[in-house]
Amino acid sequence: MRIDKQREAFIRRYTAGERTNHWLVALTFVLLALSGLALFHPSMYWLSNLFGGGTWTRILHPFIGVVMFVAFAILAVKFWHHNLMTWSDREWLRHGREVLANREENVPEVGRYNAGQKLLFFVMVACLVLLLASGIVMWRAYFAFLFPIWAIRLASVVHAVCAFLLICGIIVHIYAAVWVKGSVQAMTRGTVTPGWAWKHHRAWFRENFRPGDK
Template sequence: MKHKPILRYTANERTNHWLVAILFFMAALSGLALFHPALFWLSHLFGGGPWTRILHPFMGVLMFVLFLGLVLRFWRANFITATDRQWLRRVDRVIRNEEEGVPPVGKYNAGQKLLFWTLLACMLVLLVSGVVIWRAYFSAYFGIDTIRLATLLHALAGFVLVLSIIVHIYAGIWIKGSVSAMLHGWVSRAWARKHHALWYREVTRDERPDTHKGAKP
């Protein structure tokens, strides 16, 4: 039992995550094509300018709906706690991979939790502003000033979302085993004990202190 891997993500959770990821890249590329003439060549990936304009909002709405699936699954695990605030005060040690004095964390550390709420905020802004500027269906109901403000907010939220996803990808690669967990669902006990000690104790009921500092996934 002590070498048996731990299930971190179910098949449904992994499928949900990758569908959101695929739609994010499609929505981001089509959005960039519409954002600036220098990037309009990206519209060829979607069949040209008219099709890009048609598909982009639908992809965005579908991405938001599927992202809500992740929110419903994981929001409880992403509340910020006193331990998380202590972790943030010592994040410089985490970056240097120095774990002395860094408090143990649950299923997600404070950085992951902040990213979760940032993604949710960006998604909400993109949805609301996107509805306002959706010419085919809704923009006729709003004044020009509202549309201009929504366009600005849409671009700003998209920019923050793209940056956040870049951080998410980098962190997933930096912490070896994170990408594998989202691909296959399982992590080793040593990995769980090293990176998410509180979560490890919760799922295994192992109350021993962390003594595996060099754990591999």
């Protein structure tokens, strides 16, 4: 655990590379959401103007999707072991009201990620895998001709449902990051205060921080 004494002993939570990867995923997600909505319904087709029109929107959307999948896959592999559910996580979920009431001292100690973050992580993994698979089936310029029409129609439904779930999940993710004061700093500066770590991720704090660490 690295302590930055020049910034009031902040604790390093994410490296520069991890933060860059995260923001690449965030940027590509926004682009995919906007272009996907433009292609989803005529009432939102005006969003295609952000990408140079309908033709460019259809061309760029799948390529941006591949970039997001690869970027997220790198993060998923790196943090997979931190997101495995434990007995403490199940107990944490049972005390959800205490968490929402900001009484985290009454719930089991949390490691690097809490149970809610872990569930969201696996929802994102499942959605992105299905989005990639269904997107390949629908990708007319390269792959769609390999599949029967019923498979393409099924893939379209799966793609839309998974995109909806992913958008909802990201909204929850953003809301939680803003709601828990100090969380945004972890992904902008890469650091958190010892107080933040002790309150929200006490087990992670105990495992990684010792007085005098540098």
